[in-house]
Ligand code: GLC
């Protein structure tokens with residue numbers, strides 16, 4: 001197997017709006033990011049994924065782009081971007097950009113043209129259909145609630161938007177659209193960026209004939225219906241041939257609805273498509289079977305283990321995994337699978353980190369995860385901003401699936417806003433994020449949970465992440481080792497081994513606040529402890545609450 005640089009990398013994701021404000025307008029910006037590069041360097045991550053920084057009317061906080069070759073005014077200028085890129089490179093940090101090309105903003109020049117008339121040269125850049133029986137062309141629901149179709153005044157036809165009305169889907173079947181996208185990608189690569197994270201890239205090829213789907217209660221049906229369409233791999237291979245293969249890049253496709261089998265094509269080690277994908281099966285492990293992810297949490301550790309293990313084993317030697325718990329679309333993992341109370345927050349955050357970072361694949365850390373940042377204590381829906389959770393909330397209220405109180409409980413646990421509250425830099429006002437009024441409230445727990453405090457304390461979550469990253473840089477068994485799950489049925493313990501060229505690791509993680517009986521396997525009797533979240537050795541026969549440790553046998 002040929003080794004690639006991105007296999008031993010650790011990626012740090014920045015959500016620019018919430019990372020660091022440099023001019024007091026309450027919104028994070030590029031200069032702010034540049035000023036914090038040394039922090040990421042200190043942590044040890046070597047790649048930064050920037051969520052979108054392009055010009056956008058911000059209907060979906062930058063995931064609705066109106067000009068792919070301009071920087072959002074609130075974030076700064078192209079000169080600020082160039083400065084960020086060169087400072088990052090000077091520190092040995094790579095920059096991966098978000099690429100949002102399933103859709104544009106409705107304020108993009110292409111769409112402004114497209115909607116003008118049926119014979120406009122840009123008409124076929126988007127997906128237009130006549131209505132049916134006085135309504136939308138089919139029954140697809142938008143991922144943000146409501147129909148996926150919007151009737152447009154000028155021509156009386158409907159355009160498709162799998163996300164908000166202000167995010168019309170591009171028509172990838174049009175070769176001119178592909179030319180435009182590939183040119184634009186090349187323009188950024190010429191600047192020297194190091195790769196792309198491709199937004200909902202699994203949705204670009206729509207099913208032939210756009211058939212009706214089974215309309216699920218939350219409108220997610222069209223999401224699944226559109227995943228991995230008939231020309232998906234053809235278009236990605238074309239992109240690879242025409243653009244990606246000319247550079248040495250990290251590419252990661254966000255692949256809603258992707259299966260393990262499909263991933264063997266998307267992320268094949270032969271390099272014909274992408275480096276890796278973000279799959280969603282483990283994110284959906286706690287979703288409600290009917291209402292989906294915006295519903296009550298159904299934690300099921302054996303299920304979570306089965307999913308992650310299937311991906312670990314299924315891709316080994318064939319394709320490459322990404323590893324993540326958190327991103328800008330997910331609630332905070334310590335509040336989700338850990339225990340965010342004062343007593344166990346740090347312990348459980350370290351346990352979750354251990355469990356993920358000892359697997360095969362490229363780990364992603366979302367800003368603040370390395371501090372064990374938690375969900376926000378939302379008091380009311382009116383404090384929230386996220387178009388997706390609010391859209392689904394309104395839909396579910398309207399359909400009588402929830403009442404307001406249940407809705408608040410649901411969004412407290414699930415809203416994407418939990419990930420988007422400002423980064424907690426210090427204990428001061430607004431956590432050092434801004435001198436102005438932050439666009440989303442700062443979590444009051446920044447007084448105790450913040451980067452400054454953790455950098456100064458040896459046993460902090462920050463230093464634990466630092467150590468995990470350093471170990472990955474030193475040990476091939478962590479990067480490449482074969483994976484084997486032990487105790488699949490155990491409801492609390494997540495235990496697995498890794499093996500590479502005679503070296504072996506045992507990873508033991510307790511996903512509960514209880515003491516759980518456990519007999520250490522014979523093969524690891526004299527193994528050395530590599531990293532652990534308790535100072536004292538684990539006692540014989542049990543694993544302590546939220547305990548995690550890794551043993552290394554040579
Ligand atoms: C992806 C992004 C998400 C965005 C959506 C539409 O899922 O991660 O933030 O809302 O695509 O672009």
Ligand code: CA
Pocket residue numbers: 021022023024025026027028029074
């Ligand atoms: Ca700012």
